Amino acid sequence: MANKVLMKGNEAIAEAAIIAGCRHYFGYPITPQTEIAAYMSKKMPKIGGTFLQAESEVAAINMVYGVASTGLRVMTSSSSPGISLKGEGLSYLAGADLPALVVNVQRGGPGLGGIQPSQSDYFQATKGGAHGDFHMLVIAPASVQEMAELTVKGFELADKYRMTTMILADGTLGQMMEPVSLDFDVKPMPEKPWAATGTKMQRKHNIINSLYLKPEELERTNFERFERYKTIEENEVMYEEYLMEDAEVCVTAFGIASRVAKNAIDEARKQGVKVGLIRPITLWPFPTKVFEKYADKVKGFISVELSMGQMIEDVRLAVNGKAPVTLCNRSGGMIPSPEQVLESILKVNNGGNK
Amino acid sequence: MVVFDKPNSLCDVPMHYCPGCTHGIVHRLVAEVIDELQIEGKTIGIAPVGCSVMAYDYFNCDMIEAAHGRAPAVATGVKRANPDNIVFTYQGDGDLASIGMAETVHSAARNENITIIFINNAIYGMTGGQMAPTSLPGQVTQTSPYGRDVNACGYPIKVCEMLSQLDGPEYLERVAVNNVKNVKNAKKAIKKAFENQVNKKGFSLVEVISSCPTNWGLTPSDALKWIDEKMIPYYPLGVYKDRSAK
Amino acid sequence: MSTTNYLFAGFGGQGILFSGKVLAYKGLMDGKNVSWLPSYGPEMRGGTANCSVIISDNPVGSPIVSKPDVLIAMNLPSLDLFENSVAPGGMIFVDSSLIERKVNRTDVKVFYIPATKLASDNKIAKLANMIIIGKVLKETNGFENEESVNNALKQVISAKHADMLEVNLNAMRLGRDY
Numbered sequence: 001m002a003n004k005v006l007m008k009g010n011e012a013i014a015e016a017a018i019i020a021g022c023r024h025y026f027g028y029p030i031t032p033q034t035e036i037a038a039y040m041s042k043k044m045p046k047i048g049g050t051f052l053q054a055e056s057e058v059a060a061i062n063m064v065y066g067v068a069s070t071g072l073r074v075m076t077s078s079s080s081p082g083i084s085l086k087g088e089g090l091s092y093l094a095g096a097d098l099p100a101l102v103v104n105v106q107r108g109g110p111g112l113g114g115i116q117p118s119q120s121d122y123f124q125a126t127k128g129g130a131h132g133d134f135h136m137l138v139i140a141p142a143s144v145q146e147m148a149e150l151t152v153k154g155f156e157l158a159d160k161y162r163m164t165t166m167i168l169a170d171g172t173l174g175q176m177m178e179p180v181s182l183d184f185d186v187k188p189m190p191e192k193p194w195a196a197t198g199t200k201m202q203r204k205h206n207i208i209n210s211l212y213l214k215p216e217e218l219e220r221t222n223f224e225r226f227e228r229y230k231t232i233e234e235n236e237v238m239y240e241e242y243l244m245e246d247a248e249v250c251v252t253a254f255g256i257a258s259r260v261a262k263n264a265i266d267e268a269r270k271q272g273v274k275v276g277l278i279r280p281i282t283l284w285p286f287p288t289k290v291f292e293k294y295a296d297k298v299k300g301f302i303s304v305e306l307s308m309g310q311m312i313e314d315v316r317l318a319v320n321g322k323a324p325v326t327l328c329n330r331s332g333g334m335i336p337s338p339e340q341v342l343e344s345i346l347k348v349n350n351g352g353n354k
Numbered sequence: 355m356v357v358f359d360k361p362n363s364l365c366d367v368p369m370h371y372c373p374g375c376t377h378g379i380v381h382r383l384v385a386e387v388i389d390e391l392q393i394e395g396k397t398i399g400i401a402p403v404g405c406s407v408m409a410y411d412y413f414n415c416d417m418i419e420a421a422h423g424r425a426p427a428v429a430t431g432v433k434r435a436n437p438d439n440i441v442f443t444y445q446g447d448g449d450l451a452s453i454g455m456a457e458t459v460h461s462a463a464r465n466e467n468i469t470i471i472f473i474n475n476a477i478y479g480m481t482g483g484q485m486a487p488t489s490l491p492g493q494v495t496q497t498s499p500y501g502r503d504v505n506a507c508g509y510p511i512k513v514c515e516m517l518s519q520l521d522g523p524e525y526l527e528r529v530a531v532n533n534v535k536n537v538k539n540a541k542k543a544i545k546k547a548f549e550n551q552v553n554k555k556g557f558s559l560v561e562v563i564s565s566c567p568t569n570w571g572l573t574p575s576d577a578l579k580w581i582d583e584k585m586i587p588y589y590p591l592g593v594y595k596d597r598s599a600k
Numbered sequence: 601m602s603t604t605n606y607l608f609a610g611f612g613g614q615g616i617l618f619s620g621k622v623l624a625y626k627g628l629m630d631g632k633n634v635s636w637l638p639s640y641g642p643e644m645r646g647g648t649a650n651c652s653v654i655i656s657d658n659p660v661g662s663p664i665v666s667k668p669d670v671l672i673a674m675n676l677p678s679l680d681l682f683e684n685s686v687a688p689g690g691m692i693f694v695d696s697s698l699i700e701r702k703v704n705r706t707d708v709k710v711f712y713i714p715a716t717k718l719a720s721d722n723k724i725a726k727l728a729n730m731i732i733i734g735k736v737l738k739e740t741n742g743f744e745n746e747e748s749v750n751n752a753l754k755q756v757i758s759a760k761h762a763d764m765l766e767v768n769l770n771a772m773r774l775g776r777d778y
Contacts, residue, residue: 006624006636006755024435032640050434054427055460062424062457066400066431069418070439074431092421115640176663177621177636179628196416196432198396198439205365207410209419256662263661337666 004179009147009169010035012180013077013103014043016148020155020186022073022101023049026063028056028082031115032171033105036077057082061089061102068098069208071195073155077103079171080121081112087130090164094134095210097194097225099158101151102136103167105174106306108333116333117171119255122310125168126284133222135229137165137236138283140254144178150281152184157236159190161228168283170306172256172335229285238281239290243269247276249348250294252315253304254280257336261304264341273349283311291318300324300348304341307331324348361385363394363414370408374567374574376531377405377473380544381412383537384444384471387545388415391552397440398432400425402454404446405479423454426461429468440551442469448478451487451511458513463522465556469547472513472559475566476585483569487511490588495569514561514594524556526594530563532581536591555598563589603656604740605665609682610674610695612649615729618756619672620651622733625752626742627655635663648677670740672732673699674715691739693732711735713778719771727771734775743776 007015014036017025025040037053044051050067054060060076067074078086083104093100104125108118125138137157141147147169154165196206212218240258243265244250253261258279268275278294280287291301300323303312309327316325328344330336360366363385371377388394397415401407403422410417420428425443433441450458450472461468477495478484484497488510492501502510514526525547529540540562547558563585565577572580593599608620617638627634637652652665669690673679676699679692686692688707696712703710713735715728724730737743750769757764 004628006621006628006634024431026431052430052434055456058424059427059430059457059460062421062427063431063434065420065424066418066428066433067435068431069428070398070432070435072435074435088421089424096419171640172637172663175638175640177624178660178663179634196398196418197436198398198416199394199414201395205414206416207419208417209410211407211419259660260662260664266661335662335664338662 003183004181006177007144007180008035008175008177009141009144010105010174011039012144012148013151013167013169014039015182016151016184017075017101017155018043018047018049019182019184020073020152021189022075022155023047024067024072024074025050026052026054026060026074026076027078028054028060030079030082032107032117032174033077033079033103035174036103036105057085058088061086064100064102065089065093065096065098068093068100069096069196071192071197073101073159073189075101075103077105079105079107080109080118083121083124083129090136091130091132091134092210093164094136094225095132096208097162098208099162100164101154101158101167102164103169106168106170108331114333115171117256117335118306118331118333119170119257120307120310120331121168122283122305122307125166126286126314134225135163135284137161137163137232138168139165139238140168140281140283141173142255142258142279144173144176144180147173148180148182149184152186156187161232168255170256233285236282237285237287237289239287240277240279240281241290242277242279244276244278244294246274247294247297248299249273249275249345250278250298250301251275251304251341251345252278252280252291252301252311254283254311257304257306260336260338261341263338264345267338267342268345273345275345275349280311286314286318288318291315292320295319295322298323299351300326302326302328302341302344302348304336305329306335361389363388365412365414367411369412371405372568374565374577375405376564379531379537380471380473380540380562380564381409383541383544384442385413386541387548390545391548393440393548393552396438397442400429400432400441400443402443402445402449403480404449406444406446406473407480409444423449423452424457425449425454426457426466426468426470430461430464430466433466433468437467440469440548442471442548444471445473446479447472447474447476447486447488451513459517459520462517462557462559463520465522465524467551467554467556469551470559471544471547472561473564474513474561474589475564476510477566477569479566479569488513490584510588512589514559517559518594522557523559523595524597525550525558526561527596528561528563528589528591528594530581530586530591532563532565532578539591550598561589563591603654603658604670605668605687606653606655606670606672607650607665607668607682608653608672608674609648609650609678614649614674615726616649616674617651619729619733620653621756622730622752623736624653624655625755626737626749629748629751632656633658633660635660637663648675650678670736672736674729674732675699676701679703693736695728695732711739713775715775718774718778722774724767724771727768730768730771731775731778734772735778737772738776
């Protein structure tokens with residue numbers, strides 16, 4: 001425990017990014033992610049990095065695009081309404097195959113919504129988030145330790161596949177403190193011969209671009225990109241199984257919802273109910289196969305979400321009609337209580353979800 | 355004896371610009387300056403959205419295509435990442451003075467050490483001749499078919515005058531490329547804007563009054579005359595800010 | 601194997617979040633799993649503030665404390681709001697210099713500490729929170745080892761303000777001995 005410190009989730013993300021070699025941060029103030037910017041504004045000047053408070057979310061993501069074009073590790077962070085503004089840049093980053101890390105510490109919506117925790121940007125994050133055919137790697141931490149670890153991993157994956165990694169957190173994970181260990185092995189950054197760093201008169205000019213006026217060319221880049229996505233779907237899926245070996249009821253939840261779910265599962269187990277949890281850690285790629293594995297074995301699935309039910313659509317696709325899938329949710333900044341989840345578990349266990 | 359040659363910083367490809375368009379002239383001036391300052395190997399250009407969107411195919415240096423209006427933000431990222439690179443944006447009036455106004459003003463306010471070449475031809479060219487933030491009062495365009503009504507659409511934005519009110523920028527000059535004398539001055543201004551960056555002086559913007567015969571509905575030579583008769587009286591040429599001159 | 605859920609509640613500016621942090625660090629120093637979750641938002645600027653702390657032998661599930669084993673109420677609205685949520689058999693610590701009424705519950709242990717008055721009497725006006733924490737630690741068997749309390753304080757008070765260590769520790773002792 002000696003090497004552990006108490007940190008807020010937001011601060012853990014910031015420190016982990018620095019450990020991962022990120023020296024450029026651009027952002028715009030918004031609750032509940034402000035600690036990331038505050039941390040960066042303190043640290044970056046001391047380590048020769050850039051902290052810049054941009055004039056807008058739109059400018060911030062385009063500054064990220066600029067640094068990413070040079071091949072260096074770069075990030076921005078925001079909260080739900082700000083991520084909507086960054087949508088333009090997310091699409092351009094995808095179109096130009098640039099690696100970047102974007103953090104969304106979600107709050108309730110739509111519109112200005114609220115500032116309390118939410119998971120209602122699941123669709124936005126996993127289905128692209130802006131115009132055009134593309135995906136981001138979407139990673140959902142569930143503890144402060146994971147906020148740090150998955151940030152480092154997020155940078156590595158972004159570089160490996162030349163795409164944006166989104167850390168999809170929420171206000172609770174951003175604001176809470178837990179012990180965290182920051183001893184990471186960071187893999188060396190891959191070579192980036194495509195980067196715009198100046199030709200030094202030694203090579204043909206590099207062009208960072210997402211414009212293809214000939215449809216057959218644009219189609220080719222999209223096909224190629226989706227081939228890469230296939231590799232990611234095969235190799236990079238992450239999830240946690242909790243007490244699933246003998247489970248007759250399967251709860252599924254990510255991020256903060258999974259922690260509430262664990263409390264409920266522990267209580268249900270005490271009451272003799274065989275219930276377990278599948279916690280997707282990558283939301284894209286979604287851990288479809290593990291759901292297929294249990295689809296024939298359980299009485300039903302319960303998707304616990306801080307939204308009106310978004311991940312549940314991916315769960316239903318994965319389960320493919322083999323078992324009922326029900327929703328246990330709160331919205332608008334509210335968090336389901338363990339009692340609410342327990343009630344859903346007991347109901348499904350009793351076959352009462354028809 | 356070679357009397358005319360292509361600057362090394364320009365790619366040997368045909369450009370897509372309309373006959374009589376002055377983009378070609380300004381591209382050449384930028385490329386000549388890059389050659390003369392021997393900075394091609396460390397220069398990174400940012401192309402906008404608009405007619406010059408494909409500038410990335412025309413300049414020999416590394417190029418980045420930015421989202422509409424965001425070139426100064428992208429340039430900020432590039433310059434902060436590698437301060438030793440020379441970073442320029444090449445933007446039209448819709449890109450710089452309409453959708454990208456925030457990025458323009460704030461990069462100027464921050465005195466980002468970048469160079470901006472701003473093409474003001476008072477119209478959206480790429481999309482087929484719509485009203486620009488710099489379209490003149492009464493100017494007929496596709497989206498101001500009865501002439502720009504300042505009561506409904508407001509007045510044109512004078513970018514150099516506006517930015518000159520900021521403490522941030524190092525150098526702001528408006529030039530034109532409608533005759534030999536003006537072209538020569540334009541080159542001097544563009545060179546200074548790049549030299550300022552090399553000398554780490556900060557934000558330099560050159561507004562180039564340019565022609566768009568296609569969308570103005572004029573012949574190339576009448577378009578050049580229209581610059582003298584209509585554009586320059588509204589947008590006077592000259593230096594609007596030069597901190598090092600004081 | 602045990603888990604204790606703490607809820608600290610009071611006005612913004614009473615050091616609610618800070619004292620929660622001291623407790624969380626104490627747990628960490630003792631080798632426990634801990635979590636600390638503040639309420640956040642406009643409350644930060646003078647409204648009610650509260651924070652959930654969980655100290656457990658097991659990994660912490662939800663960091664949200666809705667049924668506290670220990671409630672620390674530093675003002676009346678907090679007692680009104682949270683009194684009924686305390687788990688039966690739990691504890692309520694009341695700053696009795698700011699809260700005039702008594703706790704209604706009969707199935708919990710209640711401690712009345714005039715922390716704000718003690719603080720001003722001892723010329724440590726801002727440390728009512730630490731006085732209460734001293735009492736909380738004593739009643740939850742956390743003050744047996746003063747060394748670990750001191751170590752926790754060191755984690756929370758930056759080196760720049762090292763002179764505040766002893767002052768805070770003294771405030772905690774005041775609460776312990778009350």
